[in-house]
Amino acid sequence: MTAHLSNGAVNGSSNGVFEGVSLEDLPKSNTFTSSLPPDPEYPKPSISHNAPREALGPRMVKGALYTFVQPEETSDPELLGISPAAMRDIGLRAGEEDTPEFKALVAGNKTFWDPSTGKGIYPWAQCYGGYQFGSWAGQLGDGRAISLFESINPSTKTRYEIQLKGAGRTPYSRFADGKAVLRSSIREFIVSEALNALHIPTTRALSLTLAPKSRVRRERIEPGAIVARFAQSWLRIGTFDILRARGDRKLIRTLATYVAENVYSGWTSLPSILLEPASATSSFTINPPRNVSSETVEGEPPGEENRFARLYREIVRRNAITVAYWQAYAFTNGVLNTDNTSLLGLSLDFGPFSFLDNFDPSYTPNHDDHALRYSYRNQPSIIWWNLVRLGESFGELIGAGAKVDDEQFMNEGVTKAFAPELIKRAETVIQRAGEEYKAVFLAEYTRLMRKRFGLVSENPEDFKKVFTEALDTMETSELDFHHFFRRLSHFKIAELETEDQRKTLAGRFFHAEGVAGDEGEARSRIAKWLEHWRDRVQEDWGDEVDTRRIEEMKKVNPKFVPRSWILDELIKRVEHGKERKVIGQVMEMTLNPFNEEWMTGDREQEERFCGDVPRANMQCSCSS
Numbered sequence: 001m002t003a004h005l006s007n008g009a010v011n012g013s014s015n016g017v018f019e020g021v022s023l024e025d026l027p028k029s030n031t032f033t034s035s036l037p038p039d040p041e042y043p044k045p046s047i048s049h050n051a052p053r054e055a056l057g058p059r060m061v062k063g064a065l066y067t068f069v070q071p072e073e074t075s076d077p078e079l080l081g082i083s084p085a086a087m088r089d090i091g092l093r094a095g096e097e098d099t100p101e102f103k104a105l106v107a108g109n110k111t112f113w114d115p116s117t118g119k120g121i122y123p124w125a126q127c128y129g130g131y132q133f134g135s136w137a138g139q140l141g142d143g144r145a146i147s148l149f150e151s152i153n154p155s156t157k158t159r160y161e162i163q164l165k166g167a168g169r170t171p172y173s174r175f176a177d178g179k180a181v182l183r184s185s186i187r188e189f190i191v192s193e194a195l196n197a198l199h200i201p202t203t204r205a206l207s208l209t210l211a212p213k214s215r216v217r218r219e220r221i222e223p224g225a226i227v228a229r230f231a232q233s234w235l236r237i238g239t240f241d242i243l244r245a246r247g248d249r250k251l252i253r254t255l256a257t258y259v260a261e262n263v264y265s266g267w268t269s270l271p272s273i274l275l276e277p278a279s280a281t282s283s284f285t286i287n288p289p290r291n292v293s294s295e296t297v298e299g300e301p302p303g304e305e306n307r308f309a310r311l312y313r314e315i316v317r318r319n320a321i322t323v324a325y326w327q328a329y330a331f332t333n334g335v336l337n338t339d340n341t342s343l344l345g346l347s348l349d350f351g352p353f354s355f356l357d358n359f360d361p362s363y364t365p366n367h368d369d370h371a372l373r374y375s376y377r378n379q380p381s382i383i384w385w386n387l388v389r390l391g392e393s394f395g396e397l398i399g400a401g402a403k404v405d406d407e408q409f410m411n412e413g414v415t416k417a418f419a420p421e422l423i424k425r426a427e428t429v430i431q432r433a434g435e436e437y438k439a440v441f442l443a444e445y446t447r448l449m450r451k452r453f454g455l456v457s458e459n460p461e462d463f464k465k466v467f468t469e470a471l472d473t474m475e476t477s478e479l480d481f482h483h484f485f486r487r488l489s490h491f492k493i494a495e496l497e498t499e500d501q502r503k504t505l506a507g508r509f510f511h512a513e514g515v516a517g518d519e520g521e522a523r524s525r526i527a528k529w530l531e532h533w534r535d536r537v538q539e540d541w542g543d544e545v546d547t548r549r550i551e552e553m554k555k556v557n558p559k560f561v562p563r564s565w566i567l568d569e570l571i572k573r574v575e576h577g578k579e580r581k582v583i584g585q586v587m588e589m590t591l592n593p594f595n596e597e598w599m600t601g602d603r604e605q606e607e608r609f610c611g612d613v614p615r616a617n618m619q620c621s622c623s624s
Contacts, residue, residue, distance in 0.1 A: 022099075029152060030149060031150055049068075061171050062246060064127055065251070067124060073108065074107040076212055079097065080574070082097045083189075085591050086230070091151065124146070129245055132337040136241075136245065140174075144170070145167070146168070148163065165180055182222060186574060190562045192229060192350065200331065201322045205228070239255065240256075252393060259311065264314065270292065271314055272288050278438070280439045282439070309397075325444070328445055330355055330359065332356065335374060338386045355482070365564065477515045483612075505530065506527055555594055562586065
């Protein structure tokens with residue numbers, strides 16, 4: 001039975017404005033653990049709680065989606081930083097981070113389960129598998145992440161699963177220690193909030209806590225840390241992968257039903273069948289009708305779609321949109337395994353990620369990725385590869401069509417006579433979903449890039465003459481991707497009247513030390529592009545081309561992004577220099593990336609962080 005914890009003391013409102021509540025008053029639930037099967041060896045919190053820690057594992061866990069497990073105690077924790085935006089979105093009041101209860105919670109030293117009564121919500125770690133670099137890796141799971149409870153924002157009613165990363169060993173830790181180092185924790189803390197501030201679907205970060213007594217062995221001995229993070233769901237494609245690998249068809253159905261009814265907004269929230277081929281220019285593809293009942297089967301043989309097909313397509317669509325954002329903002333995840341691909345289309349589990357500096361489509365921040373499988377250029381195709389793996393897990397449910405609820409199919413599986421029809425239908429639906437994926441991705445990417453270039457109207461020539469030509473020029477001349485867009489936002493039409501003016505202004509895109517290749521050729525190419533761009537924005541904006549157009553471009557083209565070199569400096573200053581103030585300064589810039597300046601008290605640092613990238617670039621390992 002789901003536990004709901006709330007003392008109902010205050011509603012957090014003042015004069016009609018929601019100001020947040022205390023941690024104690026924040027409504028909490030455990031829908032995940034009350035709806036899905038637990039580890040059969042430790043089916044109740046009390047059994048896990050009373051077992052020796054080492055008895056929990058690591059070990060193989062079958063027939064379950066999680067194990068009850070407590071965070072390990074952290075000695076003398078130090079709260080290094082919080083995200084004020086995360087506090088607001090969860091529904092916590094300002095200043096709650098200063099309370100002993102909050103600091104204990106995010107350090108893993110407090111839970112909302114009472115061992116004396118057995119009441120409350122007991123923490124858990126999820127079980128899942130995954131394909132890593134294209135090969136099956138077997139059981140993986142939350143090896144160092146432990147979920148504490150689900151919070152419910154009293155104002156928005158949004159439910160988040162609150163989780164600690166680096167909180168200790170679980171049955172899924174394999175040969176690892178369940179810890180996270182300060183280095184990787186700082187990176188995840190910042191990038192989670194950076195992506196959200198750029199409106200990119202992502203998991204979030206609430207706080208960063210140093211574990212000073214924890215010394216963690218990676219390439220060297222490093223200080224440990226804990227990130228308190230949250231998401232509407234931590235379920236991923238790998239959760240289905242492990243069930244399919246084990247032939248657990250009953251649990252696949254149970255989990256799929258849970259995802260539709262509890263992660264999404266119910267079966268009727270899913271998209272209706274597309275009655276025409278998917279197209280990036282079709283309003284029906286971009287915004288399909290919904291509100292289809294769970295019992296309804298749509299379409300004609302061999303591609304009928306039941307409710308599980310609609311669920312699969314929604315997951316496909318969500319991921320297509322997220323990848324479009326990654327490409328539009330030059331974010332490279334670095335490790336897009338199926339266990340890192342969200343069922344909600346969230347950016348998930350940050351290892352060797354990076355925002356591009358110079359525009360280089362072949363770049364990967366993962367120095368173990370010699371084949372460039374997870375390079376920036378390959379992200380859309382890799383996410384589709386992962387979604388095909390999900391389609392294989394959904395294959396029976398999709399392929400069953402109208403027979404998905406037949407008792408014989410549910411209890412006995414696929415008969416030999418029914419198999420050819422089922423396979424044909426599943427293949428048809430998945431293939432069609434692939435076309436939908438491409439169309440949704442292209443439509444969303446085009447929409448985002450149109451806004452970034454300051455365009456309003458749809459012109460089929462823009463993709464080639466504006467988008468592609470600009471990106472090709474950036475690549476050839478090794479121009480900074482983010483500086484290009486921000487500086488373009490400030491251009492005024494009067495500055496672009498003559499070719500000489502345009503050639504002169506082309507230098508605004510160059511690095512301080514110049515440009516790659518022949519400078520004259522670069523200026524000429526950019527000048528020609530600027531002439532076409534000038535005509536397009538003039539056409540779209542008219543008299544507002546130098547006023548509202550500039551304002552709108554600055555709203556979508558960030559002045560600040562947390563580049564690898566900034567995070568590297570931040571790590572060194574916090575870990576070795578024992579600085580603390582700089583964490584809040586970088587978070588302030590992270591949460592407000594479109595500002596011209598910030599309230600950090602250090603203008604020189606702000607401009608340096610928004611300036612040219614130092615020549616020494618760093619690639620990150622995945623040892624976190």
